[in-house]
Amino acid sequence: MTSAAPEDAPRRLRAGVIGLGWAGQQHVAAYAEDPTVDLVALSAMEEHLLAEFGERHQVPGRYQDWKEMLAEAELDVVSIATPTFLHATMAIAALEAGVHVMTEKPMAQTGEAAATMVEAARRAGRVLEVSFNHRQRGDVAALKSVIDTGVLGPVYYAKTGWIRRQGIPGMGTWFTKAASSGGGAMMDIGIHMLDMTLHLLGEPEVTAASASTHAEFGPRGRGGSGFGISQVESGAPFEVEDLATAFLRLEGGATMLLESSWAQWIPEDLCYVTLYGADGGATIEWGGGPGNHRITVWTEVAGIPAELSPEVGEDGRHAAAVAQFLQKVRSGDVAAHDGSLALRRARVLDACYASARAGAEVQIEG
Ligand SMILES: NC(=O)c1ccc[n+]([C@@H]2O[C@H](COP(=O)([O-])OP(=O)(O)OC[C@H]3O[C@@H](n4cnc5c(N)ncnc54)[C@H](O)[C@@H]3O)[C@@H](O)[C@H]2O)c1
Structure with a gap:
């Protein structure tokens, strides 16, 4: 029993x-x-x-x-x-x-x-x-706690990006076909940086986007990696972007630069968030693998300029x-x-792709 x-x-x-x-x-x-x-x-x-x-x-x-x-x-x-x-x-x-x-x-x-x-x-x-x-990573959790103390003051500018050296997911899989993925690097990894940065900033609305997309590596069959197990259609055209850049306007007047790339001429993968506040600045640097995170905060302590390195806890990740x-x-x-927060993220990406197609800033309806 x-x-x-x-x-x-x-x-x-x-x-x-x-x-x-x-x-x-x-x-x-x-x-x-x-x-x-x-x-x-x-x-x-x-x-x-x-x-x-x-x-x-x-x-x-x-x-x-x-x-x-x-x-x-x-x-x-x-x-x-x-x-x-x-x-x-x-x-x-x-x-x-x-x-x-x-x-x-x-x-x-x-x-x-x-x-x-x-x-x-x-x-x-x-x-x-x-x-x-x-956003469950130890560095994000630690920086969120730091920001929530108010030590940075109002953050009015953020730069964030994930740039891989060679990380186009399986060429010829669903990832590189427009109809099945909906988009390339921005849909795949830029969305994480967008989510993480808006989370750190306390969920401001994004009111407008001005973006551009490029495909310089994929169409030449370069920059591929082994991600994605789904069936590969060899010779399938590369239909999405491998680099996207976006300038986002946030409610209250702050702005954000977001860059996402699956393949780039850089020495190693780069994943970062940089925040500029009225009373302090902060960065997250992440090499792309487990651990390997660093946070730095610049502010004043008792009127003395200080550089702080908050300890980064364990990554929470999917669990x-x-x-x-x-x-x-x-x-x-x-x-x-009910999924509303993620829907807001999806609308930001819609606006970025629409802006890239139009070559002009696109407003995002609230
Ligand atoms: N959060 C993250 O860090 C992260 C990382 C990688 C991928 N993803 C996301 O996860 C999703 C899957 O990505 P992946 O890299 O694991 O893809 P994948 O191609 O490696 O695997 C896809 C899986 O879906 C299954 N599948 C496809 N059609 C199916 C069907 N009709 N019925 C049942 N199963 C079906 C396949 O059999 C396969 O097991 C994507 O949306 C991707 O953006 C998220």
Whole structure:
């Protein structure tokens, strides 16, 4: 006979994961490690991955057909880690089946598709969350705490970017096709920097974007990496940008420069946030791998100019993002967690791509 769970134990949740590439594997690990969750179902096209992860974590339900999984597995929560063009269809179906959804970033290819997901979450009364795991990093958490003390004063200018030396995800996979990804480096890694920086700044609205996009490496078959396990269509044209730059206006008059690149003539990967405040400045420098983070803060202490190096704690990453999602589900406050924040991010990217096409600044409606 099993003993009854203590009365204050969190409600056990039945979880599923769709997609078993790098991203999906992070969600699988997060659920498998959580003692309050039963990971009961996986879905992916690759039979060998279903077998490998199913056996490793003793997951009973293994499906190549995700709709069958939704119909049979009696899920409370599901993570969607499939190519971006599938996020909206899968999320809406899951929400309509009464399942709380965490989808990978970017939320969808367009703000319009993202808005349909938010509407579905509201209709269904279920949580919709987007996995912005980089904001769970130790450096971001530490700098956020520093900023929240007010030591920088009002931050009126931010520069942020992620520039890879050689990091175009699998050439000829969904990543490099416009119809399946919705965009290139900005959609893929720029979105993390946008999210992280807006989070650090306290979530100001972005009111306008002026951006440009370039594709100098991909079309020549250069700058590729091994990211993305999906089927490669060899010789498929490279249809997205490998570099995007954007100048963003924020409510209250602050501005942000955002650069994202999958491949560039630089010695090593570069990922940074630089904040300029009235009373202090700060930077995050990150070499692109686990750990390897540095924060520096410049301000005055007792009227004396000071350079501070706050200690960086452990990275929370996907496990922390999934834990936060589960907390939101258990809170029952579905109205506060309907995907609206991620929708705002999607609208900023829409405006950036529209601006790049038009060669002019684009306003973002509130
Ligand atoms: N948050 C992060 O740090 C991070 C990192 C990488 C990727 N991502 C995001 O995660 C998502 C997936 O990226 P990836 O690199 O893991 O992709 P991937 O191509 O490596 O893997 C995609 C997975 O989706 C599965 N899939 C595709 N169509 C399916 C279908 N119809 N039914 C069931 N499964 C299906 C594939 O079988 C595969 O297992 C993308 O949205 C990407 O932007 C996020």
